[in-house]
Amino acid sequence: MMPDAPLHTAPASTAATAPVRLKTLDRAGLEAFMEALGQPAYRGRQLFKWLYQKGATDFAAMSDLPKALRARLEQTATLDAIRLDRLQTASDQTAKGLFTLPSGRQIEAVLIPDFDDATGEVRRLTVCVSSQVGCAMGCTFCATGLMGFRQNLTAGEIFDQVWQMNRLAEERFGKRITNVVYMGMGEPLLNYENVLRSLDLLTHPDGFGLAPRRITVSTVGLARRIKQLAHDAPRVNLAVSLHAPTDPKRSRIMPVNRSEATDLTALREAIRYYTATTGTGVTYEYCMFHGVNDTDADARHLAEVVRWAPSKVNLIMYNPVEGLGFTRSHEDRLNRFIRILVEEGVTVTVRRSRGQDIDAACGQLAVKAS
Numbered sequence: 500m501m502p503d504a505p506l507h508t509a510p511a512s513t514a515a516t517a518p519v520r521l522k523t524l525d526r527a528g529l530e531a532f533m534e535a536l537g538q539p540a541y542r543g544r545q546l547f548k549w550l551y552q553k554g555a556t557d558f559a560a561m562s563d564l565p566k567a568l569r570a571r572l573e574q575t576a577t578l579d580a581i582r583l584d585r586l587q588t589a590s591d592q593t594a595k596g597l598f599t600l601p602s603g604r605q606i607e608a609v610l611i612p613d614f615d616d617a618t619g620e621v622r623r624l625t626v627c628v629s630s631q632v633g634c635a636m637g638c639t640f641c642a643t644g645l646m647g648f649r650q651n652l653t654a655g656e657i658f659d660q661v662w663q664m665n666r667l668a669e670e671r672f673g674k675r676i677t678n679v680v681y682m683g684m685g686e687p688l689l690n691y692e693n694v695l696r697s698l699d700l701l702t703h704p705d706g707f708g709l710a711p712r713r714i715t716v717s718t719v720g721l722a723r724r725i726k727q728l729a730h731d732a733p734r735v736n737l738a739v740s741l742h743a744p745t746d747p748k749r750s751r752i753m754p755v756n757r758s759e760a761t762d763l764t765a766l767r768e769a770i771r772y773y774t775a776t777t778g779t780g781v782t783y784e785y786c787m788f789h790g791v792n793d794t795d796a797d798a799r800h801l802a803e804v805v806r807w808a809p810s811k812v813n814l815i816m817y818n819p820v821e822g823l824g825f826t827r828s829h830e831d832r833l834n835r836f837i838r839i840l841v842e843e844g845v846t847v848t849v850r851r852s853r854g855q856d857i858d859a860a861c862g863q864l865a866v867k868a869s
């Protein structure tokens with residue numbers, strides 16, 4: 500288990516200490532911080548709005564705070580945000596941003612526009628965010644897994660990816676983003692507290708104000724955390740990266756499956772608990788690897804997994820990562836796989852990868868410089 504990142508309550512004293520990084524604080528933490536400065540708690544709520552509803556990047560802009568307080572904040576706190584260093588746009592208009600964190604490490608986020616085939620109108624604008632620098636899970640087909648784990652992101656750093664990609668969406672498409680998926684670098688449930696806090700920043704009416712149903716958290720299947728999420732964030736969607744429907748196959752490509760605490764038996768129990776508690780189904784993400792997990796028998800085993808609890812399958816056409824030895828399933832194999840699933844009564848969708856020409860597709864996010 501990775502250490503969860505820092506504080507969410509304000510330090511007792513702010514005098515003569517390093518400036519407080521306001522974006523590491525949650526709402527209660529901002530109120531406590533203001534109280535520590537001798538201010539009423541509601542000033543903390545004002546700060547929250549400035550940070551997460553208005554995206555303020557300096558204290559001078561915070562016009563409803565007294566001037567003396569703004570000057571005090573300059574001395575005692577920072578508003579450090581992630582910095583967009585490079586933006587690449589693919590031929591399908593998917594855009595990948597490379598961001599530098601205050602620590603100097605780098606992460607990537609992706610803006611994925613979805614166009615209506617008939618009208619060409621933008622139907623959806625999804626931001627895919629990273630929750631960690633690198634990842635400890637070591638899935639053998641994934642570029643991020645190759646990096647190993649480097650750092651958890653704070654809630655503010657996760658939020659900033661959405662904020663900055665939303666600005667891009669408004670510039671390019673004249674629309675606000677519609678969806679957020681936690682499917683970038685990292686395993687969100689290993690950075691649990693910060694991910695929960697970032698969900699609050701994104702969904703709170705005084706924050707970004709996105710409906711929870713527009714947000715999907717994706718996990719490799721950490722059973723204990725899935726159960727906890729059923730209580731802590733029951734209204735966001737849950738996606739589980741399955742990628743293989745039996746223990747031997749899954750353990751071969753996903754080391755997380757080798758533990759009894761997170762194998763398919765544990766996952767089944769957690770998924771049943773989650774769906775019964777939240778009253779909503781889950782989506783299984785299933786990357787199609789040629790000759791690895793795409794046989795007829797795999798399709799039938801996958802249908803059995805789907806019968807555990809209300810759920811559906813999202814098949815993903817894999818984007819090969821150099822040196823990892825996986826290739827994508829052939830089109831005729833994909834079609835046969837889908838046919839079997841449909842015959843078995845499974846609801847199935849296919850995700851054609853986006854942004855392949857800029858390595859922005861699933862499993863391709865990795866920052867070599869970090």
Ligand code: SF4
Binds near residue numbers: 636685862
């Ligand atoms: S697929 Fe997800 S969980 Fe697995 S190594 Fe890559 S980022 Fe980590």
